Amino acid sequence: MFGPFRLTNPLAGGLLWKIPWRLSSHQKYRQRGRLRRVDAVIATLDSALARMGKSMKKVQRWKVEMPREEEMLAKDKYTVFDRKVKRYRKGIHKVPKWTRVSQRLNPPGF
Amino acid sequence: MSYFRITLMRSGIGLPAKVQGVLKALGLRKRMTTVYYPVSPDVAGQIMRIKELVDVKEVAEPMTKCQMREARRPDPGYYIERKGNRLIDEKM
Numbered sequence: 355m356f357g358p359f360r361l362t363n364p365l366a367g368g369l370l371w372k373i374p375w376r377l378s379s380h381q382k383y384r385q386r387g388r389l390r391r392v393d394a395v396i397a398t399l400d401s402a403l404a405r406m407g408k409s410m411k412k413v414q415r416w417k418v419e420m421p422r423e424e425e426m427l428a429k430d431k432y433t434v435f436d437r438k439v440k441r442y443r444k445g446i447h448k449v450p451k452w453t454r455v456s457q458r459l460n461p462p463g464f
Numbered sequence: 465m466s467y468f469r470i471t472l473m474r475s476g477i478g479l480p481a482k483v484q485g486v487l488k489a490l491g492l493r494k495r496m497t498t499v500y501y502p503v504s505p506d507v508a509g510q511i512m513r514i515k516e517l518v519d520v521k522e523v524a525e526p527m528t529k530c531q532m533r534e535a536r537r538p539d540p541g542y543y544i545e546r547k548g549n550r551l552i553d554e555k556m
Contacts, residue, residue, distance in 0.1 A: 408504075416512070
């Protein structure tokens with residue numbers, strides 16, 4: 355029952371990777387930090403360009419279209435739309451490279 | 465004239481070639497490297513491409529590699545005393 359040779363799923367059947375279906379609270383905490391860090395970069399770019407009297411379409415579009423971290427719903431922070439999944443939502447940690455990509459918007463109504 | 469201080473916090477390994485190309489173009493080869501570029505829309509566009517990987521601050525003056533190293537150097541914890549008469553000589 356206990357000890358190093360106990361019969362667990364990985365020992366019995368070889369390779370078994372289990373990815374939980376939702377993020378842990380600590381993963382969510384770090385995810386919020388990452389979102390805020392991107393917001394800070396955008397704010398820096400915008401203020402620096404504004405001080406020079408210039409602006410940039412890409413930055414302006416991001417500011418108009420993308421919600422900031424505090425404006426986002428928890429649903430959008432931690433899950434993404436997926437048409438193949440029951441109820442159309444899966445954890446954002448299932449997205450490849452999810453800690454280094456921006457995925458903020460989802461289809462309206464889902 | 466202000467500058468962007470760009471530090472690569474997350475590596476670009478496994479990301480699309482365009483992202484890795486921008487990192488290379490900015491001279492960000494390894495994590496925690498810092499580069500300085502003058503504020504311009506061109507550089508801002510490059511930063512937009514790698515915004516998830518970098519930390520960006522606006523600074524007044526760029527620092528050279530030597531200056532960055534000196535800024536990182538910890539306090540040695542001691543100081544070398546000098547002879548009094550030499551101090552007087554320097555003042556004169």
